[in-house]
Amino acid sequence: MPSAPSARELRFLDPAVIARLGTMELKARTVVEGFLSGLHQSPYRGFSVEFAEYRQYLPGDDLSTLDWKVFARSDRHYVKQFQEETNLECHLLIDVSASMAYRGASPMSKLEYGSVLAGSLAFLMNRQRDAAGLMAFDERIGVRLPASARRGHLHSLLIALERLEPGRRSDVPRPLQQLAEALVRRSLVVLISDLLDDPEPIIKGLRHLKSRGNDVIVFQLLDPHELTFPFDGSSRFKDVESADEVTAEPATVRTAYLQALEALTARYDRELRGADIDYRLLDTSKPLDFALLGYLAARARRK
C-alpha cells in the first residue's frame, strides 16, 4: 500500500495552489507528479512483455524494472519500459449539475475540484497506459469521450474537463444505467459527484454496475460549508437546483442538518462498501492525494 505524501509535497496537492494553475493538463500533471514524488514505492508497473524503451529512473519506480546492465555501462539509472497492452478501461463519470458549482469556503468549486481530480486520474491512467474515458452529466449526459490510452486522447479529455460548465439538476442514476448497458468488458468506473440527491436510485445504479463485473469507485465531493453548515443569522436557504427554499435560523437547525448529512454519508458508506464499491468522501478544501490513493488502492486490488 502506498504511503501518503509528506507535507512538503502536499503543497502541490493543495487545492488553493492548484486552483491558481493554468491549464487542466498542468493541474493534472502537477497533482500527479506531486503525488508520485511523495510515494516511497511506485504503485504501478507495466504489464506488457514487449520491450518499448528506456526511461530515466525516477524516484518511486519499481527497482525490479531497473536495467542493471545499462547502469553498469553508463553509470546511469534507467528503467525498462515495455510496449504495454491496455489491460484496464476506466470511465470517469463527473457530475456537472448546478450543485457542483457550489463553492463555499473552498478555493475551488466542487466541479473544479472534481475536474482536477478526474484530470489527475486520467493523467495517472495514461501514464500507466490504461484507457480512460469521460462522461459528464447533469440530468442529461453532456460530454462523452470513449476510453482510450492514446496520449492525444488524454489531451482531448483534459480539454473537455477544462471546458465543463455547470448544468441544471443532477440525475446520477441515468449515466450509471447507460454506462452499464454500454460496457462490454469489465472496467473501472469512477463516479465524481456530490451525491446530494435521493441515495436510493444512486446506490441501486452503482450496484448494478458492480454486478456486471465492474470495479466502481465513488468520490463524493462536499464543500466545507456543506460539511459544517457554518452560517449565522436567519437566512433563506434557496436550493441552487430547484425552487425549494427554506427560511431558518442556522443555529437552531445546524445539529439536525449535520445529523441528516451524517446519516446520508453513512448510508453511502455502509451500502456501497457492502456491495464492494469503494466510497470516498472528499472535502474540497483538502488535498487531492486522498482521492488518488483511493484510486491506486482500487487499481491495485484489481491486479
Added chain:
Amino acid sequence: MSFLYPAFLLGGLAIALPIVLHLLRRDVAPEVPFTAVRLLHKSPIERAHRRRLRELILLAARIAALLLLAAAFARPYVQGAAPPPVRVIAVDRSYSMGAPGVFDRALDLARSAITDAGPGEQVAVIAFDDRAEVVSAPGRGADARASLVGLRPGFGATRYPAVFQQAVDLAAGAPGRLVLVTDLQRAGWDVDSATALPSNWTLEIRDALGSGHAAQNVAVTAAGVDGDRIVAAIENGGPTPRTGRVRAIVDGKETAATDYTVGAGATAEVTIPWRAPASGALSIVVDDPDGLPGDNARFIALGSASRGTSLVITGSDGSAGSAGKPAAFYFSRAVATVDGGGVDVLPASRVASMSAEDLANRREVALLSTRGLERAARERLMAFVKAGGGLFMAAGPDLEVPIIVEMTGWQPPIVAHEQTGPLTLAATDLRHPVFQPFGALSANLGQARFDRAWRVTEDGWSVVARFSNGTPALLERTMERGRVVLFASDVDRRWNDLPLHPAFVPFVLETLRYVSGVRAMHDYVVAQAPAEAAHTPGVYRGTDGRPFAVNVDIRESALVTMTAADFERQIQRSSAGTVQAAVRQARQTEGHQSYWQYGLVLMIATLVAESVAGRA
C-alpha cells in the same frame, strides 16, 4: 348596504400600513444559495412556503381588522323597503285655543282630517303648544281618532317650529302630510324664526277659529306687590272697552278686589289697596267668560322676593378701607346699584349673630374678610352655599387662605400666595356670563393696574379671567348646589385701582349676578317651569323649599292671527329637509340594526385569530 358616516371608510386606507410592513419585512432574511436544502427539510424548521402562507394569513387578518374597524366607525346599515306615507294631525292645544267653542271645532277638524286619510296611509296625532307631544304614533285611523278624546287646551304658548320637527321625526324618512289644526296665532312664530319641511311633505292648514269668530279677551299680563298695595296690568285684546272686577286671592281666599275699566286694545294699570302677607300664594284674577281662560289669573309667590339684598362681609368693626373710606366702600356702592336690591355691609365678627333664615334669604354673600369670622359663621356660610347660595370672595389683606381652606374643606385645598405687579386683567372667555355683556368693551378692564394679587393654583377651579402674567384672576367652582367665585385681587382699591375705572361697577354687578344666578329665579312661564310645576300656572315650592310662581306666557294672549298663506311663507321647502329626514331615518335604521357592534366583535375575533396565527 349603506353607511351612516361613509367618510370613516377612508380609514380603510390604513390597510396600506400592514401591506407596506409586509412588503418591507418579507425579505428581511437574506437569500443564501445552498445545495443540501433537501437535508434542511429534515430539521424542525419552518418551510418558506408555509411561512409565506402564514404571513399572508396574518396580513389578511390585519387588513380585515382595519377594514372592519373602519366599517364599524362608518356605521353600516341595510336600508329596508320604503315606509308607507304618514299623515300627521297636529292639534294646537295652547291656551289661546281655550276660547269658547274653538277647541271643539279643532277636534272636529282633526277627526275629519283622519277620515280623509287615504288607504295605506298611516295616521299620527300630535298635540302641541310650546312643545310637541305625540299622542298617537303612526298607525290606524281608529287609534288616532281615539287619542283625540282626552285632548284639552293647556296653558302653554304656541310655538310652531317644534311641531314640524316632531312630525318629520315621526315619519322616519317616509313622505308625509302635515295637517295643522290651529288658530294661526302670529305669536306662534318668533320674529326671526322659520322652519323647514322636507320637499316630499305636504302641508295642510285647517283654521280652528273659523270665519265668524270674534276676538274677545281680557288678560292679567302683570302683577306685583308694591308695599301696601298690589299693582296689576289688565289688557283688553277685544274690539270693545271692557269693565270688570279684579280680585286678589291668597291661598284660595279672596282678600281684596277692585273694579277696572280698560279700553279696546289697551292695557290698564289697576291698583288694589291692600297689604299682602309676607308669604303665601297670591293670584290676581279677572272674570272673562268670553275670552281665554288661561290668562285670567296672574300668580305671585309671596316671600320669594325678599331675597333681594346682598351681604358684604368686611373686616372687624371700625376698620377703614382705602383712602380713609369705610371698609368695602367701593364694592358696596357698586352692589347697591343692583335694580331693586339692597346691600348690607357686616363685619365678619358679627356674621355669627345672624340667624340662619336671615342668611338664607340673601341674594348672595360677598366675603371680603375672614378676620373675626367665627366657626359658627363659617359653617353657616358653607350651608348657605351648599343649599344653592352664591359666594363671592375677593383677595385682600383681610382674606386668610388658611381660614378658607378650613372653612371650605375643598380637596385639593386652595393654594394661594401673594404676588406683586404691575399686572393687568384680561378675560379668558368672552362668552362667559360675566363678560358677555361687556362685549368688545371687556378690553376696558385691561386699563386697571394691579399692584398686588394672589397667585392661585388652578386645581379644582375654572379660570374665567387671567392677569397679564398668566396667573388666574377670576376663578369659579361649584359647591353642591351653590357657586363660588374668587377674584384674586382686592375690590376696595387697596391692591389695585380697578374701583376707579368705569368698568368696575358693571364688572361687580355681572359677577354678583352670575354668583347669585343659581337661586335668582322665582317666577317662571309655563314652558320653563321646573318639573314639579306640572306645566300648570300656580305657586309651587321648589326642592329647596323656596316658593316660586308659574304663569302663562302673555304673548299667547295676543289674538292676532295670520292667514294660511302668510303662515306657509314661514315654511322653507327645500330638499335639505328631505336630506335631514333621510339622515334621521338612516340614523334610526342604523340604531336598530347596530351592525357596527358585529363589526367590532368580528374585528376582535380577527385580532385574536391574528394573534394565534402569529404565535403558531
